[in-house]
Amino acid sequence: MSMRWDIFCSVVDNYGDIGVTWRLARQLAAEHGLAVRLWVDDLRAFQRIRPQCDAASEAQWLEGVEVRHWSQRLPEVEPADVVIEAFACTLPEAFVAAMAARASRPLWLNLEYLSAEAWVTSCHGLPSPQANGLQKFFFFPGFVEGSGGLPRESDLLARRSRFQADPEARRAFLAGLGVEQWTGARLVSLFAYENAALPAWLDALAQAPERTQLLVPRGRIEADLLPWLGVDAAAQRDCWRRGNLQVHLLPFVSQDDYDRLLWSCDLNAVRGEDSFVRAQWAGRPLLWHIYQQEEGAHWDKLDAFLALYGEGLPPAAGAALVDCWHAWNGRGDMAQAWRALSSQMGFLSAHAQSWCATQASRPDLAAALVQFHRNWLSCAA
Ligand code: TRH
Numbered sequence: 001m002s003m004r005w006d007i008f009c010s011v012v013d014n015y016g017d018i019g020v021t022w023r024l025a026r027q028l029a030a031e032h033g034l035a036v037r038l039w040v041d042d043l044r045a046f047q048r049i050r051p052q053c054d055a056a057s058e059a060q061w062l063e064g065v066e067v068r069h070w071s072q073r074l075p076e077v078e079p080a081d082v083v084i085e086a087f088a089c090t091l092p093e094a095f096v097a098a099m100a101a102r103a104s105r106p107l108w109l110n111l112e113y114l115s116a117e118a119w120v121t122s123c124h125g126l127p128s129p130q131a132n133g134l135q136k137f138f139f140f141p142g143f144v145e146g147s148g149g150l151p152r153e154s155d156l157l158a159r160r161s162r163f164q165a166d167p168e169a170r171r172a173f174l175a176g177l178g179v180e181q182w183t184g185a186r187l188v189s190l191f192a193y194e195n196a197a198l199p200a201w202l203d204a205l206a207q208a209p210e211r212t213q214l215l216v217p218r219g220r221i222e223a224d225l226l227p228w229l230g231v232d233a234a235a236q237r238d239c240w241r242r243g244n245l246q247v248h249l250l251p252f253v254s255q256d257d258y259d260r261l262l263w264s265c266d267l268n269a270v271r272g273e274d275s276f277v278r279a280q281w282a283g284r285p286l287l288w289h290i291y292q293q294e295e296g297a298h299w300d301k302l303d304a305f306l307a308l309y310g311e312g313l314p315p316a317a318g319a320a321l322v323d324c325w326h327a328w329n330g331r332g333d334m335a336q337a338w339r340a341l342s343s344q345m346g347f348l349s350a351h352a353q354s355w356c357a358t359q360a361s362r363p364d365l366a367a368a369l370v371q372f373h374r375n376w377l378s379c380a381a
Contacts, residue, residue, distance in 0.1 A: 002033050002034055002035050003034050003035070003080075003081045003082065003373070004034070004035040004036075004037070004080035004081050004082075005025075005028055005034050005035070005036045005037070005080050005081065005082045005083075005084065006036075006037050006039065006079060006080040006082070006083045006084065006106075007021050007024065007025050007036065007037070007038045007039065007084045007086060008039045008070065008083070008084065008085050008086060008089055008091055009021040009022075009038065009039065009040045009041070009070070009086045009087075009089065010041050010042075010070070010086075010087075010089035011040070011041060011042035011045045011046075012087070012089075014045075014272060015045055015048060015049055015272075015274070016272040016273045016274045016275075016291075017045075017086060017087055017089075018040060018042070018045050018046045018049065019049055019255065019272075019273075019274035019275075020086065020111075020151060020273060020274050021038060021040075021084075021086045021111075022038065022046065022049070022050060022065075022255070023151045023153075023255075023274070024084075024111075024151060024365065024366055024369075025038040025065045026062075026063045026064065026065050027151070027153055027364075027366040028366050028369070028370070029063065029064040029065050030063065030064060030153075031153070031154055031366065032366065032367075032370050034370075035066075035080075036064075036065045036066065037065075037066045037067075037068055037080060038065050038066070038067050038068065039068050039069075039070035039074075040067065040068070040069065040070055041069075041070040041071070043055040043056075043057070043067075043069055046067075048252060049254060049255040049258075050062065050254060050255060051254055053067065057069070058071070074092045074094065074095055076094075076098075077095075077098075078098065078102070079095060079098050079099045079102060079106050080106060081104075081106055081107065081373075082106060082107045082109065082369075082373050083099060083106050083107070083108050083109070084109045084110075084111050084139075084369075085108070085109070085110045085111070085136075086110075086111045087111065087112070087113060088110055088112070096130075096132065096134070097132070099134060100132040100133060100134055105134060107137070107372075107373050107376050107377075108130075108134055108135065108136045108137065109136070109137050109138075109139045109369070109372075110128075110136055110137070110138050110139065111139050111141070112138055112139060112140045112141070113273060114140075114141045114142065114150075114273050114276075114277070115140070115142070115301050115304065115305075116142065116143050116144075116301070116304040116305040116307075116308045116309075117300060117301060117304040118304065120140045120142050120147055121140075121142065121144060121145075121146035121147055123138055123140060124138065124139065124140040124142065124146060124147050124148055125137060125138065125139065125140075125148075125372065126138050137372075137376075139369065139372065141365050143305075143308055143359060144308070145362065148365055148368045148369070148372075149362050149363050149364050149365045149367070149368045150277050150280075150359060150362075150364060150365055151274075151277060151364060151365045151366065152281060152359075152360065152364040152365070153364075154364075156281055157281065157356070157360055160259075160263050160281065160282065160283070163260060163263050163264075164263055164283075170263075170264045173257075173260050173261075173264060174264060177215070177248075177250050177251070177253070177261075178238065178239075178248070178250070179213070179215060179248050179250070181213070182211055182213045182246050183211075184210070184211050185210075185211035185212055185213040185246065186210060186211065186212050186213070186266045186267070187212075187213050187215065187264060187265045187266050187267075188205075188212055188213070188214050188215070188265055188266065188267045188268070188269065189214075189215045189216070189217075189261050189262060189264075189265045189267075189268045189269065189270075190214055190215065190216045190221060190225075190269045191216075191217060191219065191221070191268075191269060191270050191271055191275050192220070192221045192269055192270075192271050192289040193220050193221070193271055193289055193291070193292075194220055194221065194223045194224055195221060195224055195289055195328070196224070196330060197327055197328050197329075197330065197334040198221065198224040198225065198228065198334075199224065199228045200327075200333065200334035200335040200338075201328070201334045201335065201338055202214075202225075202228050202242070202245065202247075203335055204334070204335040204338045204339060205243075205244070205245040205338070206242040206243035206244060206245040207243055207244070208244050208245075208339075208342065209244070210244065210342075211244045211245075211246070212244065212245050212246070213246045213248070214245060214246065214247045214248065215248050215250055215261065215265065216247065216248065216249050216250060217250045217251065217252045217253060217258070217261070218249060218250065218251060218252050219252060222249070225247070225249075229242070229247065238250075258275070258278070259278055259281075259282075262275075262278055262279050262281075262282040262284070263282050263284075265282070265284060266284060266285070266345075266349070267284060267285045267286065267287065267345075268282060268284060268285075268286050268287070269286070269287040269288075269289065269328075270286055270287070270288060270289070271288070271289040271290070271291065272291055273291075276288055280352075280355065280356055280359060281356060281359075281360075282352075282356075283352050283353045283356040284349065284352050285345065285348040285349055285351075285352050286352070287324065287325065287328055288302070288305070288325060288328075288329075289328060289329060290302045290329055298329075299329075302325065302326075302329060306321065306322050306325060309321075309355060310322065312351065312354070313347060313348075313351050314344075314347055316344060317344035317347040317348055317351070319340075320337070320340040320341045320343070320344045321341065321344075321348065323337040323340060323341075324337040324338060324340065324341040
């Protein structure tokens with residue numbers, strides 16, 4: 001009988017919580033033959049990224065995963081062999097009691113947020129004894145050995161490479177989104193929170209000597225985009241030209257199509273956690289709008305990633321990268337920083353590919369979790 005896993009996801013905000021847990025759930029089922037049950041408290045958020053999800057259903061099967069609505073009162077169920085609490089979403093008390101009461105105790109893991117900060121490897125895998133005698137382990141994804149790795153399906157890079165080697169596949173995909181490629185234009189996708197640096201970037205793109213085609217899935221960034229364009233949200237059009245910049249407002253696409261969008265572009269502006277990782281798997285330069293935390297805690301996280309990611313870049317390209325990511329996140333002049341970054345694009349493109357290859361040489365998050373469980377079982381035996 002295959003091992004059973006429970007994954008709990010509370011959608012705190014946006015789509016990253018469900019984005020990450022859904023990927024993990026389906027990969028554990030598809031590649032490791034596990035019986036996975038995914039508990040989600042907000043199925044409407046799930047439906048945005050996986051339109052086949054029925055937001056009104058208490059229980060449904062999607063790609064071999066049992067998706068359950070995590071409502072106030074959880075039905076009485078036996079906890080699985082491994083229980084993942086994603087991003088410290090507190091498990092229901094009755095469920096924790098049932099975990100403690102199980103004849104063979106489950107492995108309890110708290111899947112943490114992704115960070116490149118150095119302390120991560122010293123905390124990864126540490127146990128935290130709980131009042132009821134159970135242990136909960138901290139599991140940290142990450143970019144370096146000693147962390148839990150990054151979510152990556154085993155066939156992801158092969159699928160991506162096939163797509164990127166096939167201009168017709170890209171043309172057809174973009175055409176399906178209503179985008180016709182503008183001759184000679186650099187293709188850029190934009191996914192971000194409200195961002196005060198956007199107008200300066202758009203000005204720089206519009207005035208640049210080269211053409212840019214900017215593809216923007218609908219979302220929070222419209223609050224800054226539409227005023228710059230001088231149009232209101234009710235406008236029927238979804239394509240505008242300003243100087244050397246063409247802007248396309250796209251529908252919010254499924255998670256799988258979002259990958260294709262990232263693979264299609266020469267540079268991707270991403271945010272949060274999941275789109276940030278997927279842009280790295282696209283093997284193309286990226287611009288990260290990090291989720292702002294209280295007291296500026298996100299700056300340490302941003303700089304830790306930049307320090308790691310920038311290793312091996314020529315100094316001028318490394319400096320341009322840091323300046324532009326800082327400006328995009330609110331520190332510095334975005335127009336100037338963009339021009340500097342733009343002039344380094346050759347180095348940055350080559351670097352994005354080697355970064356992707358290095359990351360892909362490490363065990364992925366799902367494999368690392370399965371291995372952690374095996375080790376734990378052999379220690380307990
Ligand atoms: O939406 P996010 O800002 O979410 C995250 C999480 O909420 C996380 O808890 C919080 O800590 C964090 O913000 C920093 O960004 P993220 O993580 O990139 O998730 C977005 C998901 O949406 C990702 O799985 C890709 C998906 N997506 C689509 O499916 N279609 C789209 O059109 C777009 C733009 C994104």
